[in-house]
Amino acid sequence: MVVPVSIRRRLALFLLAFFSLKLCFGEDRITFSTPINDSETLLCKRGIFRFGFFTPVNSTTRLRYVGIWYDKIPIQTVIWVANKDTPVNDTSGVVSISEDGNLVVKDGRNRLLWSTNVTVQVAPNATWVQLMDSGNLMLQDNRNKGETLWESFKHPYNSFMPRMNLGTNGRTGENLKLTSWRSDQDPSTGNYTAGLAPFAFPELLIWKNKVPQWRSGPWNGQVFIGLPDMDSLLFLDGFNLNSDNQGTVSMSYANDSFMYHFNLDPDGAIYQRDWSTSMRSWRIGIRFPSTDCDAYGRCGPYGICHPRGNPPCKCVKGFVPRNETEWNGGNWSNGCVRRTPLRCERLRNGSSNGGGGGKGDVFLKLQKMKVPISAEQSLANEQACPNVCLDNCSCTAYAYDRGVGCMIWSGGLVDMQSFLGSGIDLNIRLAHSELKTHSKRAIMITAPVLGVALVAAVCVLLACRKLKKRPAEPPKDRSAEILFERMEALTSGNEAASNQVKLKELPLFEFQVLATSTDNFCLRNKLGQGGFGPVYKGKLPEGQEIAVKRLSRASGQGLEELMNEVVVISKLQHRNLVKLLGCCIEGEERLLVYEYMPKKSLDAYLFDPLKQKILDWKTRFNIMEGICRGLLYLHRDSRLKIIHRDLKASNILLDEYLNPKISDFGLARVFQANEDEANTRRVVGTYGYMSPEYAMEGLFSEKSDVFSLGVIFLEIISGRKNSHKEENNLNLLAYAWKLWNDGEAASLADPNVSDECFEKEIQKCVQIGLLCVQEVANDRPNVSTVIWMLSTENSNLPEPKQPAFIARRGASDAESSDQSSQKASVNDVSLTAVTGR
Numbered sequence: 001m002v003v004p005v006s007i008r009r010r011l012a013l014f015l016l017a018f019f020s021l022k023l024c025f026g027e028d029r030i031t032f033s034t035p036i037n038d039s040e041t042l043l044c045k046r047g048i049f050r051f052g053f054f055t056p057v058n059s060t061t062r063l064r065y066v067g068i069w070y071d072k073i074p075i076q077t078v079i080w081v082a083n084k085d086t087p088v089n090d091t092s093g094v095v096s097i098s099e100d101g102n103l104v105v106k107d108g109r110n111r112l113l114w115s116t117n118v119t120v121q122v123a124p125n126a127t128w129v130q131l132m133d134s135g136n137l138m139l140q141d142n143r144n145k146g147e148t149l150w151e152s153f154k155h156p157y158n159s160f161m162p163r164m165n166l167g168t169n170g171r172t173g174e175n176l177k178l179t180s181w182r183s184d185q186d187p188s189t190g191n192y193t194a195g196l197a198p199f200a201f202p203e204l205l206i207w208k209n210k211v212p213q214w215r216s217g218p219w220n221g222q223v224f225i226g227l228p229d230m231d232s233l234l235f236l237d238g239f240n241l242n243s244d245n246q247g248t249v250s251m252s253y254a255n256d257s258f259m260y261h262f263n264l265d266p267d268g269a270i271y272q273r274d275w276s277t278s279m280r281s282w283r284i285g286i287r288f289p290s291t292d293c294d295a296y297g298r299c300g301p302y303g304i305c306h307p308r309g310n311p312p313c314k315c316v317k318g319f320v321p322r323n324e325t326e327w328n329g330g331n332w333s334n335g336c337v338r339r340t341p342l343r344c345e346r347l348r349n350g351s352s353n354g355g356g357g358g359k360g361d362v363f364l365k366l367q368k369m370k371v372p373i374s375a376e377q378s379l380a381n382e383q384a385c386p387n388v389c390l391d392n393c394s395c396t397a398y399a400y401d402r403g404v405g406c407m408i409w410s411g412g413l414v415d416m417q418s419f420l421g422s423g424i425d426l427n428i429r430l431a432h433s434e435l436k437t438h439s440k441r442a443i444m445i446t447a448p449v450l451g452v453a454l455v456a457a458v459c460v461l462l463a464c465r466k467l468k469k470r471p472a473e474p475p476k477d478r479s480a481e482i483l484f485e486r487m488e489a490l491t492s493g494n495e496a497a498s499n500q501v502k503l504k505e506l507p508l509f510e511f512q513v514l515a516t517s518t519d520n521f522c523l524r525n526k527l528g529q530g531g532f533g534p535v536y537k538g539k540l541p542e543g544q545e546i547a548v549k550r551l552s553r554a555s556g557q558g559l560e561e562l563m564n565e566v567v568v569i570s571k572l573q574h575r576n577l578v579k580l581l582g583c584c585i586e587g588e589e590r591l592l593v594y595e596y597m598p599k600k601s602l603d604a605y606l607f608d609p610l611k612q613k614i615l616d617w618k619t620r621f622n623i624m625e626g627i628c629r630g631l632l633y634l635h636r637d638s639r640l641k642i643i644h645r646d647l648k649a650s651n652i653l654l655d656e657y658l659n660p661k662i663s664d665f666g667l668a669r670v671f672q673a674n675e676d677e678a679n680t681r682r683v684v685g686t687y688g689y690m691s692p693e694y695a696m697e698g699l700f701s702e703k704s705d706v707f708s709l710g711v712i713f714l715e716i717i718s719g720r721k722n723s724h725k726e727e728n729n730l731n732l733l734a735y736a737w738k739l740w741n742d743g744e745a746a747s748l749a750d751p752n753v754s755d756e757c758f759e760k761e762i763q764k765c766v767q768i769g770l771l772c773v774q775e776v777a778n779d780r781p782n783v784s785t786v787i788w789m790l791s792t793e794n795s796n797l798p799e800p801k802q803p804a805f806i807a808r809r810g811a812s813d814a815e816s817s818d819q820s821s822q823k824a825s826v827n828d829v830s831l832t833a834v835t836g837r
C-alpha cells in the first residue's frame, strides 16, 4: 500500500449487522465541519473497508483518486472510485461536505472535481457521510431520521459486492451496471460494461462500447441457463434475481463472507474472487467468458459453437454457410442460411414454388444447448409450446425450461453453443424434407412421451438390479466427486432416457452397518421423531457421525419408485438443505442417512428460555433468510419441484454456525408419488403450520409452504410457539395481527432481541410473516418475493390482510404434545398430524 494512512478518527459506529444499514449512534464520519485530506481515511466499524485517497499500484503517474478498498490485506484491492475521470494531480485534495450538502472532492485550489450531485436543499451541517461495513458509502440526511440521499452501491463501478443490486428500473430507465477500469493501473472509465439486459427473459451481458461480447443465457430462478458448470452447488448460493416483467430487473447475492466479490476487469471479463487467507491472495472462482465459444455470436446466425470442435463452428443441420469462402476461411460471423424453405414460407410464396405445401414442418432437437439471444416469452405450457411456434411462420425455434417457461425465437438464431455438461434442449424448426436425411436426430413433435417414460423406468430397474450387488460405499468428502458425477449424469443420458437417474450416485449402506452404528437403534441414540419415522444418531466405523432415519412402513410405494425418488432427492444440494448421504433398502427396512447436525433443531433453541438468548437478532434474521433460500431451491429447482408440506421449526436443523438447514424435504413426495399432485386425500403436516386450504381441503401448493414459512417467521421473531396461547387466548398469528393493527408490531419480538436499532427491521419481518399467513393462498407472496422483501430497504411492502385461523381459533388446539402420530378427520380428509420432538 503506497498510501500513507493515518486514522484521525475512528468510526465508532455501532453496527450490529451489516445488512442493517440503520445508524444507531456514531460520532465520527465526514461532516461539514470534519472533511478529510489526502493523508486521512475512514475505516468502517468492522475494519474491512477503508475510504480515502489512493494511487493505483504500479501506476506510472502520481495521480490521486478517492475510493474504497479492502483494508488489512496486502494487495491493494479497490472496489469503488469516486473521481475516476478527474484525479487530483498532487496530494492537496480534500473530501468534504459542500455548502449544498453533497459529498465533494476538491483539489488544492478548491476546484470541484467530483460531487454526489444530488439536489438537496439542506443546511450543510444536516448531511453526513458514512462508510458501512458492507463497503457502501452513504450520504445521509440528519433531519429525516437518516434518510439515504446517495449511496455508492447505487453508483457501482467495477465491483459487484454482496447485497448490492444491479439491474434496470423500468420506470426511470436507469440501469445499474458495472464498468471496467481502463487498465489495471488506470481507474478511468474503460470500454467494457456489464449488467442485466431487460429482455423478456433477463440475462447478464458484457458489452464493449455497447456491442455485446458475452451473455449468460436466461435466468431460470436458480442459474443462468447459458452458463456451463454454473451450478447452485458450486457458487450460486445466495443469488437472487427479481423481475416485474415491466423492465425492472434486479440481481443481487448475499455471501456472508466479505472477502468475496465480482469484478469486471479491464480485459472485459467478469471474475469472481475470494480472498484466500492461507495463500494471501485472491482466488479466482469463475471467469466469464471462459472459452472462445463464449464470445458473443462467434458462429453467426444458425451457427453452433462447439468448444472442442475443430473448426469450432458448425451450421445447424439443414443449414449451409452463407458464404462458403468466408466460412471455410475461418470467418464465421455471417453464419448460415436455411437450405430448404419452411412449409409456411413456401405456401406464402404460392404453391408453384417448391411444389405446394407438402408435409408440415418438424423440429430438430438439439440437446445441452446454450439457447440463442432474444427469446420471446410465451405463456404456453410444455405441451403447447411447440404449437405456439408452428402457428407463427416467423418462429424458427422453441425451447422449454421448467424454471423459465416457453421460449420462442423468430429470425436468425444467434449465439448458440453446444455444451458438454449443462444446457437445455433447443428445438429448431426445419422443413419436413430435411428430416429424411437426418431422421436419427430429428424428433417429430408428437414424440411419444409415454415411450420415453417406459424406457426410463426399465433403465432404472436394470440399474437397481446391478446396484444391489454393490457393497456399501462409505461416504467421504465428496465435493469433487459429486461434481464429477453430476457432469457424468448430465452428459451420459441418451435421448430417450434423459430423465433417467444414475443410481450409482447414491451410496447404499448395509442395514447391518447402520444398525451397528446406532447401537441397534438404541433409544439413547434417538434424536427425534420425524414425520416419517424416528431418527437416530450413528457413528460409522470411520468415525463420521450420521443421522439415520428409519422410515415407518407406511409407504405403499414400490421399491423402484422409492429408489428413484430418493436418488432424485439426494441430488438436491443446497447449503440450506440437510444433505442426504445415502440410503439402505433391505427387506422391509427403508433407511435414509443424513449428515449429522450437532446443534439439533431450531425449536430446541427457539423455545428454550436459556438457549433462545444465543439467537440474537442477526442470527435470527440469517436463519429466516436461509430457510427461504433452501425453500426457494426446492420450489424452483429445474428438475423437479418439491413442496415440502411439513415445514416447521423442528424440521429446521442448525449447523455448527447456526445456519439453518431444512430437513425432511422430498419425503412427502416419496410417500405421495402416486397421488394427484395438487390434491391429496392424505394430509401430512403439523397443526399450527398448515395452511387453511391444505388442512381443510387437502390442497397444497408453494403457497402452503409459504404459509408455514410465515408461521416460522413469527415464531423466530417472538420466540414463542404458534400453538402457545398469548394474552386473551389468542394464538400467535392472531396476537401478531392484533399488535400489527395496534401499530406495535415490533413488540412481538422476543425481549432477548428487541433493540431499538432493529425495530424497523423487526417490524418489517413481522409484516412479511403476516403476508405469508394470509388466508387466501393467492394473496401470499412467493418465496423469491419474500427473499426480496427481506433484503430490500424499500419500506413500501404490501399491507397484510387478516391471517388465517383467527376466526377458527381452535385450529391449533389439536396439536398433540406427545411424540406419536394421531389421526383426525376433517371433511372426509384423513389428517395425519405429526408432531416433532
Ligand SMILES: *[C@@H]1O[C@H](CO)[C@@H](O)[C@H](O)[C@H]1NC(C)=O
Binding pocket: 008, 037, 038, 039, 040, 091
Ligand atoms: C491532514 O490533516 C492532518 C490533521 O488535520 C494534518 O496533520 C496533515 O498534515 C494534513 N495533511 C495534509 C496533506 O494536508
Ligand SMILES: *[C@@H]1O[C@H](CO)[C@@H](O)[C@H](O)[C@H]1NC(C)=O
Binding pocket: 057, 058, 184
Ligand atoms: C506491480 O508490478 C509488479 C512487478 O511487475 C507485479 O509483480 C505486481 O503484480 C504488480 N501489481 C499489480 C497490482 O499490478
Ligand SMILES: *[C@@H]1O[C@H](CO)[C@@H](O)[C@H](O)[C@H]1NC(C)=O
Binding pocket: 089, 090
Ligand atoms: C496540477 O494541475 C494544475 C493544472 O491542472 C497545474 O497548474 C499544477 O501545476 C499541477 N500540479 C502538479 C503537482 O503537477
Ligand SMILES: *[C@@H]1O[C@H](CO)[C@@H](O)[C@H](O)[C@H]1NC(C)=O
Binding pocket: 114, 115, 117
Ligand atoms: C450533476 O447533475 C446534473 C444534472 O442532473 C448534470 O448536468 C451535471 O453535469 C452533474 N454534475 C456533475 C459534477 O456530475
Ligand SMILES: *[C@@H]1O[C@H](CO)[C@@H](O)[C@H](O)[C@H]1NC(C)=O
Binding pocket: 123, 125, 126
Ligand atoms: C447548522 O447550521 C445552521 C446555520 O449554519 C445553524 O443555525 C444550526 O444550529 C446548525 N445545526 C447544527 C445541529 O449544528
Ligand SMILES: *[C@@H]1O[C@H](CO)[C@@H](O)[C@H](O)[C@H]1NC(C)=O
Binding pocket: 182, 190, 191, 209
Ligand atoms: C476504447 O475504445 C475506444 C474507441 O473504440 C478506443 O479508441 C480505445 O483505444 C479503447 N480503449 C481501450 C483501453 O481499449
Ligand SMILES: *[C@@H]1O[C@H](CO)[C@@H](O)[C@H](O)[C@H]1NC(C)=O
Binding pocket: 237, 238, 254, 255, 256, 257, 260, 274, 285
Ligand atoms: C461465500 O464465498 C466463499 C468463498 O467462495 C464460499 O466458501 C462460501 O460458501 C460462500 N458463502 C455463501 C453463503 O455462499
Ligand SMILES: *[C@@H]1O[C@H](CO)[C@@H](O)[C@H](O)[C@H]1NC(C)=O
Binding pocket: 323, 324, 325, 326
Ligand atoms: C464471400 O466473401 C468473400 C470475402 O468477403 C467475398 O469476396 C465474396 O464476394 C463473398 N461471396 C458471396 C457469394 O457473397
Ligand SMILES: *[C@@H]1O[C@H](CO)[C@@H](O)[C@H](O)[C@H]1NC(C)=O
Binding pocket: 326, 331, 332, 333, 334
Ligand atoms: C468477417 O467478415 C466480415 C464481413 O463479412 C468482416 O466485416 C469481418 O471483418 C470479417 N472478420 C474477420 C475476422 O476477418
Ligand SMILES: *[C@@H]1O[C@H](CO)[C@@H](O)[C@H](O)[C@H]1NC(C)=O
Binding pocket: 341, 342, 345, 346, 349, 353
Ligand atoms: C419468396 O419470395 C420472395 C420474394 O418474392 C423471395 O425473396 C423468397 O426467397 C421466397 N422464399 C421462398 C421460400 O421461396
Ligand SMILES: *[C@@H]1O[C@H](CO)[C@@H](O)[C@H](O)[C@H]1NC(C)=O
Binding pocket: 376, 392, 393, 394, 395, 410
Ligand atoms: C409471429 O411472431 C412475430 C415475431 O415474434 C410477431 O411479431 C407476430 O405478431 C407473430 N404473429 C402472430 C400471428 O402471432
